[in-house]
Amino acid sequence: MASAAIPDDSQASDHWEWQYLDLMRRIWDHGDERVDRTGIGTRSIFGTQIRCDLGGGVMPLVTTKRVYWKTATREFLWFLSGDTNIRALCAQGVEIWTDWPLDRYRRETGDDISREGFSQRIVADAAFAEAWGDLGPVYGKQWVDWATYVPTGDGLFAKGPGVNQVEQVVESLRANPGSRRHIVEGWNVAELDRMALPPCHKTYQFHVAGNKLNCLLYQRSCDLALGLPFNLWGGALFTRMVAQQAGFEPGELVWMGGDTHLYLNHADLVETQLSRHPSGTPRLEIARRPASIFDYAIEDFEVSGYVPQGALKAPVAV
Template structure:
């Protein structure tokens, strides 16, 4: 394989990816060791912030290990459909949500089926998928169909029309860009117990800087719980992708992604990944081109996205904590 020459300005301390690597190093060296929900154990710190400029197609796509950006993109497009069943993802070869319904099936049915066999059955059997593939009212449901209830004259409540937060944000950015209420919220307290996993990347707030042709769309993401080794690379890409999509829809230039974490942690069984990744240096600046402008935020397809100048180090595998 031919060697790749990387310009000196794309490596070293000035590369935006060093923020991520420095955060990983800080958590592993200084984080408090804790017993967590999964029983695996973490090293954790309270609070962190990363900032990425999205101008000129730049994206926070990590290069110190390969990140499967198409998988993350398919997940984002799935969120925007409001779907909560894993079957559409399974049929696209996306595996990131499989462990949760599998664990529930084994626990409730007593059938100790292998994960791969469970996933194959989800793909082949629509009725089985309808019963066992649903995750409850997770991200997409809250984003595009937040439930409402109306008080009736007889003293009872009935379900009202769902709220499409994404559509509302797009419209408010178009009509009232200076608002401080451009928010997409996933943390529906009333429905947390019905979710396979309560939302980790829970609150997106959009902010417009500049006016007219100079308007830039910024996104602030608050993530209450962050698996830095496996989850954060996907979360950064997805948040930047959503920002780019919305910016295109409202005819603004992409600005800055500001990521803020609450409980920011590394799992103890990810030591091999952390050790290896921290020996690597960032290389290159990946860029995203959106190939067309669909009619709405809900009409994008995977074919609409093309990543260029992505020359990552190899992948590093590690188990997902369920």
């Protein structure tokens, strides 16, 4: 198996991405082979960690393959909007979530529509999007509109005001930075069955040390090859945005994985990526500080120093 060795040069070996490649190698060489929900099969290990210092604008943007950071950013801004329908994503050319509603549509109607055709119809036809494009109460719904219920008497309940966890965290960081309760949680056990996919990156906890904001992201299930590059970017982006809004400098992103796996049909991607070495130091500049964390736009973010190696593709397990 092709396997990149960590270089002797201390500056090169300090690159955060070696943690990612070492984890990939460990899973591929020593992971427990198992049958998973998708039926494809994985090699998996449990309980993993990657750390990245976000000081100086540094971002954990994988360089040993191309990662479309604008796509990942558009997805994250969509989460913050609280939207759960793929229509807004498809309109921007973001197809990250299309496969789940497409699979349901094909199953329930027998129509073997193409992915491109399905996405185009979602954008063009609002009624079709409403019927087939919703993912259920996934990520953003839980982050900014966690459902509550209030008693109305006689043992009955009515829907109460939603809880905006993101807004509350920003406010609590400003008012009480030493708190241990700066948490955004996506794992709403009462609504898991209504979600197209239960949240994988489920818990974000923020921590203030001096003037720096750290974030610990816990991910219950992690597709290391296709998912984690986006998740690391998203976690770091969230940290940068919250830090700017709450008045702190970005500190460290600590990513922790539960079931961390590689799919067995990703062999070509894994072998190629493990033969490569990290390159460059991608940095993110945020052009402005909007009035609210919900007011950022894709044009506010600019990446420099990113010269990725060739794109690597592999099928997504639905």
